[in-house]
Amino acid sequence: MLSTKKLKIEKEERQLIADTKKEFVKQTIAFMTQCNAELGNCFSYFIKPLAGGITDCIKLSNNKYYAIDSTPIFKKIINRDLTSALTIHLAQDIDTNQWVQLKAYEVNNDKQLEDKIKKEISVLSQLGKLIGVADDSLFSRKLYIVKEYVPGVDLMHFITNKKAISFAQKIAITLAIFDELRELHDIKRFLHCDIKLENIIYDEFTGKVTLIDFDVSLPSASDSNLMAKSNEFCGTFGYAAPELISNTPCIYNEKTEMYALGKTLIDLFDLEPASGFSQTFFAPNKPPVNEDESQVMAILDGLTQAEPEKRLSREAGEKAFALLLQQVPEFAVK
Incomplete structure (x- = not known):
C-alpha cells in the first residue's frame, strides 16, 4: 500500500503526462480506438511507446484519459490454474492530474472471476465509488476498474x-x-x-x-x-x-x-x-x-x-x- 506521504509528494510534484503531450495522447488513443472498434475493442488502448516511453495511457468508458504509474502497489495471483491475476496501480487523470486507483484483472477465461468483477463493478457503482471501466479482454484478456484513491x-x-x-x-x-x-x-x-x-x-x-x-x-x-x-x-x-x-x-x-x-x-x-x-x-x-x-x-x-x-x-x-x-x-x- 502506498504511503500517504508519498502520495502527497506525487500530487504536488508529479505529472505523468506533460502538458505538451496531452493532446497527442488523446489523438493517438482516438485514432487507435477507431481502428480497433471494428474488432470490438472500443474502450482502451495503451500507447506507452507513442507517449514517449514514460507511461501507459488508457481511455475509460467515462471518456476520460488516464496515465498509469508503472510501479504496481499490489499484486495477487487469483487462480494459478487459469493464471488469473490482479495488479493495482496508481493512475492520474491527464486533464486534472487527480490520482485514482486502477485495478487490472487478467481474466483468462475465468468465469468465476468474471462474475466477481461484474459484481464488484455493480457494487462500486451503487456506492458512488466507481470512476470508470475498460474492457480489453478480447485482446489482452484484461479488464480494468478505476475507482477513487484513498490516501493512507x-x-x-x-x-x-x-x-x-x-x-x-x-x-x-x-x-x-x-x-x-x-x-x-x-x-x-x-x-x-x-x-x-x-x-x-x-x-x-x-x-x-x-x-x-x-x-x-x-x-x-x-x-x-x-x-x-x-x-x-x-x-x-x-x-x-x-x-x-x-x-x-x-x-x-x-x-x-x-x-x-x-x-x-x-x-x-x-x-x-x-x-x-x-x-x-x-x-x-x-x-x-x-x-x-x-x-x-x-x-x-x-x-x-x-x-x-x-x-x-x-x-x-x-x-x-x-x-x-x-x-x-x-x-x-x-
Missing part, C-alpha cells in the same frame, strides 16, 4: 509496522469507523460483510478513516430492516459471526457487522476478550491493564457475543465509545 495505509499495515497509536487515537479511529458504517448502512443501505483491519485505511496526516474493499458487500434486501442473504460465505474466518458459519444461506445484518467490528477492534486495541483467546490476526492478545482498557474490553465483549440477540447494536456500541472518549483528558469537554 490500512490499519493492519499501520500496526504491524509498529506505528504508535495512543489510546485516545484508537478511540477516535473507532468512532470514525462507526461513522463510515452509519453512512454505509443507513444511507447507502449496504452491508460491508468483510470488516477487518486490512479493509480500513487510516491517514495519519489528517486522521481520516475510510472503509475500503467492497468486493463481497451486499445490498440490503429491505428498506426498513438492514439484512441480506447469500448462498455463499462472504468475509474472513475469524471475524465472521458464529451464525454465519453454522447457517446456510448466510444472513448478514447489523449484528454480523458488529461482531466483525468487535473482532477488528480487539486487534486495534490489542486486548484479550473474555474468552481468553482471540481468533483474529493478532491472537492471542493481552488482558486489560487499566480501567480505560477494561471499559473498552467490556464494550468489545458486548460486540462479540456469540448470540446475536445479546450482541450490542451499532448505536449502543458507538455511544459507549463516545462516552469513553470524553474521559480521555485531551478529548474531555471543558
